[in-house]
Amino acid sequence: MSELLRGYGRGLVALFFAAVVAWSLLLIILPQLTMLERAVTAPKRQLDSSIAFQLQRDAQTCVSVLETHLAAQDAPDAADQGGMAVPSMSGMAIPSASVMTNQATGADAPVRPYILQCDRATTRLRMVRGADEPPVWLNELHDLPLLAVTDTAPITDQMATAQEIAALAEELAKEIQQQEARAFPYTTSNFDALLAARAVPLSAEQRAQEDAKLSDKLLRLTGLRFDRDGQTHERIGLVTLSRTLVYAMAATALALVLCYPIAFKVALATPPERAVWLFLGLVIPYAIVELMRVYAWTTIIDNQGILNGFMQWAGLITEPVQFKRMPGTIFIVVVYTYVLFMVFPIYNVMSTLDRNQIDAARDLGASALRVHARIVIPHAKPGIAVGCIATFMLAAGAFSVPRIISRGLQSEWFSQTIYNKFFESENSNVGAAYSFTYTLVCFLIVGLFMWAMRTRLKDFARVQ
Amino acid sequence: MTSQRILTAYTWAFLAFMFAPLLLMVVSSFNDASPPTVTDWKGLTGKWYAFFWMPQDMLRADEVLRSLDRDRFIGCFGNSLVVAAFVVPLSLLLGLAGAVLLTRWRSRANGMLWWVLLSPMLAPGIVLGLSALVFWSRLGVNAGLFTIIMAQTTFVAGYPMLVLMARLQRQPVELEEAALDLGATPFRVFRRLTLPYLAPALISASVIAFMASMENYNTTMFAKGGACTFATEIGAMARNPNGHPPVINAVGTLIIAITIVAATLHTWLSRREAVK
Numbered sequence: 027m028s029e030l031l032r033g034y035g036r037g038l039v040a041l042f043f044a045a046v047v048a049w050s051l052l053l054i055i056l057p058q059l060t061m062l063e064r065a066v067t068a069p070k071r072q073l074d075s076s077i078a079f080q081l082q083r084d085a086q087t088c089v090s091v092l093e094t095h096l097a098a099q100d101a102p103d104a105a106d107q108g109g110m111a112v113p114s115m116s117g118m119a120i121p122s123a124s125v126m127t128n129q130a131t132g133a134d135a136p137v138r139p140y141i142l143q144c145d146r147a148t149t150r151l152r153m154v155r156g157a158d159e160p161p162v163w164l165n166e167l168h169d170l171p172l173l174a175v176t177d178t179a180p181i182t183d184q185m186a187t188a189q190e191i192a193a194l195a196e197e198l199a200k201e202i203q204q205q206e207a208r209a210f211p212y213t214t215s216n217f218d219a220l221l222a223a224r225a226v227p228l229s230a231e232q233r234a235q236e237d238a239k240l241s242d243k244l245l246r247l248t249g250l251r252f253d254r255d256g257q258t259h260e261r262i263g264l265v266t267l268s269r270t271l272v273y274a275m276a277a278t279a280l281a282l283v284l285c286y287p288i289a290f291k292v293a294l295a296t297p298p299e300r301a302v303w304l305f306l307g308l309v310i311p312y313a314i315v316e317l318m319r320v321y322a323w324t325t326i327i328d329n330q331g332i333l334n335g336f337m338q339w340a341g342l343i344t345e346p347v348q349f350k351r352m353p354g355t356i357f358i359v360v361v362y363t364y365v366l367f368m369v370f371p372i373y374n375v376m377s378t379l380d381r382n383q384i385d386a387a388r389d390l391g392a393s394a395l396r397v398h399a400r401i402v403i404p405h406a407k408p409g410i411a412v413g414c415i416a417t418f419m420l421a422a423g424a425f426s427v428p429r430i431i432s433r434g435l436q437s438e439w440f441s442q443t444i445y446n447k448f449f450e451s452e453n454s455n456v457g458a459a460y461s462f463t464y465t466l467v468c469f470l471i472v473g474l475f476m477w478a479m480r481t482r483l484k485d486f487a488r489v490q
Numbered sequence: 491m492t493s494q495r496i497l498t499a500y501t502w503a504f505l506a507f508m509f510a511p512l513l514l515m516v517v518s519s520f521n522d523a524s525p526p527t528v529t530d531w532k533g534l535t536g537k538w539y540a541f542f543w544m545p546q547d548m549l550r551a552d553e554v555l556r557s558l559d560r561d562r563f564i565g566c567f568g569n570s571l572v573v574a575a576f577v578v579p580l581s582l583l584l585g586l587a588g589a590v591l592l593t594r595w596r597s598r599a600n601g602m603l604w605w606v607l608l609s610p611m612l613a614p615g616i617v618l619g620l621s622a623l624v625f626w627s628r629l630g631v632n633a634g635l636f637t638i639i640m641a642q643t644t645f646v647a648g649y650p651m652l653v654l655m656a657r658l659q660r661q662p663v664e665l666e667e668a669a670l671d672l673g674a675t676p677f678r679v680f681r682r683l684t685l686p687y688l689a690p691a692l693i694s695a696s697v698i699a700f701m702a703s704m705e706n707y708n709t710t711m712f713a714k715g716g717a718c719t720f721a722t723e724i725g726a727m728a729r730n731p732n733g734h735p736p737v738i739n740a741v742g743t744l745i746i747a748i749t750i751v752a753a754t755l756h757t758w759l760s761r762r763e764a765v766k
Contacts, residue, residue, distance in 0.1 A: 030594050033666065035676030045587035050606045053644040059620035060628050128495045208588045246554045284504065295494065304501065306757045311508040315705040317721050318742040321728045322511035325518050325526055326737075332514060335529025387708070394493055415612065423614025425708040441616045445712065448620060458624060465617045472612060483604045486611075487655050488590075 029200040047354035058465070064458035066212040074153055075206055078199035079166065085192035088144040088175055092185045095138060099181075115417075138184065148174035168198055216459035220263040228258055235315035263443070267464070270440035271471070272354075274422035277361045278368075281417045282410065284361070284366040289409075290402065292369075294384065305373075306412050312366040320430050323359050327431070330350060342406050351435045360427050364420040368413040375409030376402065422468055440464060511744055519739035524554040526736040538740040563723055568722035569635060570704055576639045577646055577703040578696050584643065585650025585695060586688075592651070593658045610645035614674055618644050619712030633715025641713035646702045650695035657691035 030039055138144065149165040150172055165172050173191050175184050228236060236242050236258070245251035250268065251260045292304045311319065326332050327349035334346040338401075349355045379402065387397050403410070428439040438446070444464065448457025518526035522535035537544070541555055542564075550556050588607045592600065609619055613699040622641035623633050661684070669679045671743065685692075714722055724741065728734045 030591075031676075032670070033588065033594065034680060038677060038680055042587035042590050045584050046591055046603070046607070049588065049644075049647060050582045050603075053622070053640060053647075054606060057618075057625035057644075060625040061617075063623045064624050101655055115556060191667070232515065239612055245607060270759070287497055287500055291497050300755060302761060306753055307505050307569075308508075309757075310746075310750055310753050311512065313701065313753060314512065315701075315742075315745050317705065317707050317724050318515070318745055319511065321724070321734075321738055321742065322515040324728065324734060325514040325528060327509060328525060328527070330523075330525060330527040330530055330598050335527070362507070366508075376642055419612055419614060422762070423616050423708060425616050425711060427724060430725060431728055440612065441708070444616060444620065448712075457620070461617050461620050463615055468611070469609075469615055481609055486608055 058462075061458050061462050064455050065216050065462045066459075067455055068213050069421055069453045069455050073202075073206060074164075074167075075203040077151055077153060078202055081147065081149070081164070081415050082192050082199055084143040084197035085147040085175075085188045085195060088147045088188040089185050089192065091141050092138065092181055092188065095141075096181055096185075097157040137179070137181060138177050139330050144175045144177070144184065144188065147188050147193060148172075149194070150174065151257075168202075170194060170198070186415060216453070216456045217463065219453075219456045220267070220460060220463060221261060221333060222263065223252070223254075223259040223261045225254075225257045226260050233258065244332040263460070266438055266443050267440050268466070269437070270422060271467070273357055273360070273439075274424075277357060277364070277421040278414050280361050281365045281368040282414060284365055285372060285413070286410075289369050289372035289376050289406070290398075293373050294379065294381060294402070308366060308369055308373075312370070316363060317362055317426055317430070320427050323362070323431060327355055348435070350413065350432055353436060355440070356428050356436075358433055359431050360421050360424050362423070363427055364417050367416045367420055369414040371416065372406055375406045376411060379405045398408065407479065408481060408485040411476065411479040412485055415475065415481075418475075419468065419472070422464075495496050512742075515739050516743045516746060519736055519743045521736070524735055526731035526739050538736040539744075541737050541740070558611060558727075558735055558737060560630050562718070563727075566718040566723035567720045569717060573635060573638050573642065573719060574700050574703040578644045578699045580639070580643045581647035582650050582692065582696055584647035585699075586654055586692075588647065588651040589654035589658055593655055598663045607651065608648060611648040613645075615645065615706070615708035616712050619709035623713045623715070633713060634717045637713040637715065638717065638719065641709050642703050642706055645709070646706075649698045649702060650692075653695040653698065654693050657688055660754070661687055 034042070149170045151164040153162045153164060153167065155162055164170065169315065171194075172178065173187055173194070175188050175191070178185070179187070242251065245260070245265065248268070249261075250265050253259070288308070292301050296304060324331070328334070329346040329348075331349070333349065334343070337343045337347070383401055384397055387401055394401070423441055424439060425441040425445070428442055433478050440460075444457055444460045446457075447460050451457065514528055515526075518528045519538055520534055521527065521531055521535070522537070523530055523532040534766045537552065537555070539559065541549070541558070544555070549560070588603075592603060592607065595603075622637050622644065626637050626640060627633065665683055666679055669683060670676065676683075705721055706719075707725055710719050710722055711725070718726075724738055727738055
């Protein structure tokens, strides 16, 4: 600390610390903690108190709408002359329903127009519980009398009932809310969605087809698919997660195999003055906007793309092959998009190797394989590790590739699942749980890999 | 020697693999067919480029171009520039601070700091976008350009940090020590010695940060709310179910041309410097 102060002075050191603290807290740590909090919180509208509050609001609205209705009935002229006098009435009532009320005179006929809130104002409300749990009702759970605003009762009775319901609901809601505030606020139910198994409806024929596949055996072996009550069940969330991770690892491995010779060629097997231009050939595609490189593939794999065009021209096929429906296409494009993130770390480390070492080994009679195994690979190990981590993380978090290439025509990459759960499902907290789990799993994999490769974090600074 | 030849052939094949899709994209940007294709040649055209300056009535007459929203596209591009205008200086500041503390601060917390500051570069980009969205909405800030800026800065700041760290580690300490011994204030040393020494690294770091911010799709998509940037708009156009218009190819061709010119110029200049 004293060295830092001496070198940079108090003002600058304070500025640096402030910047780093702001970066770590505001941009990195607190957002992740908020994410975790979101992930372990049940969504608000599912709480029992929210349902009681909703009941109170519905009952109150019912009362006030009925009041307006009564007033309109007492002064029919006003209502007929213009809708202005009872705006809420005309908004609430379906025209045909109000016509019916006017005409109906029987004892059992409803005496009020259709009012949604009055229909909803009943103590027999179903609470939100898990899909496979038996239904729970508000009146049974909290010992409330069974009350409902029946539409055949006289309007004044209806209003009295609704008022009674509103009062009961208000009291109950406050009570439940207090209980909820005292109760432990966190739950793991959002994570359960990730583990949950869903029945997959399959005909006998489809089933036989599925059973014959290798993927089915793998899924059954890992317990991701199983039979219960003669129905095939699948843990869809986990299947997507593990499939994405397997694809990402395979893409990383393939990228390593593809890149190692290239890095070697550019760093060690080319005279430096020519290597500059080879290097340029790698930098250009690396620097081009990622999205454009992904998009460029549409010209190849589209129905009017070059692959289909060529095969049709050669008479191999008559109908275009739907490449965008094949998982393999996404895999290839992921590799294409992120392969260069493997080249540069390996290249950077390799280029620090003294070429004389290789020449010396050759002169002493070592085979090419031995040179690589004993000299080049050990030297390049930090670069290989960093390249693998970077490629794996990019491939695992790939969102643009599956989104643009598949256009939703095949099973999701996990990043898409997170997107859909967060932005398009009824409970965005499940999306937070998915996202948090994914971060943890990815860091765990990277941590294990770093431990196995004896990589330190400082290698990142060295090779990039 | 044969192994050398195989390696050379493989290298060329790899480069062909890298460039072939880009080349196809460039070629199809001149084809008068939508969605873009190279096999079905309908004639040479420049209209996918002219889209950006075409008068309004010509635009309406074209059956592909009239369905595109040019003003929105240009607006989104402007948004990207705004975002980059905040992200680049912010990440330079954060990156410099991080680099100085990681290289010069001898403390037990140093190891922790490494993990914290490098973790955004290791995390999947989507997670960063989503957590920025959740965190700032908790504080009452709606998703939009601000959350995009925050989400991007989180990981973009890591690039300047690594670049500056590499340069800082090679900084000769003697000059600094001499200046301090001669009575210069630390701030003066920083301004007159350290900053000029870091200048080349700062420039390349800001170029990298700018490009990272402009091209970012994965993080931005999650943090953007109702706003749009250049990358998300390109992504939206590329997903168009009625066929993606070759206008994207034209934009891509432009980007490729700029990249090639800039990279070649940079290589040529640095080589000339090295020869000197």
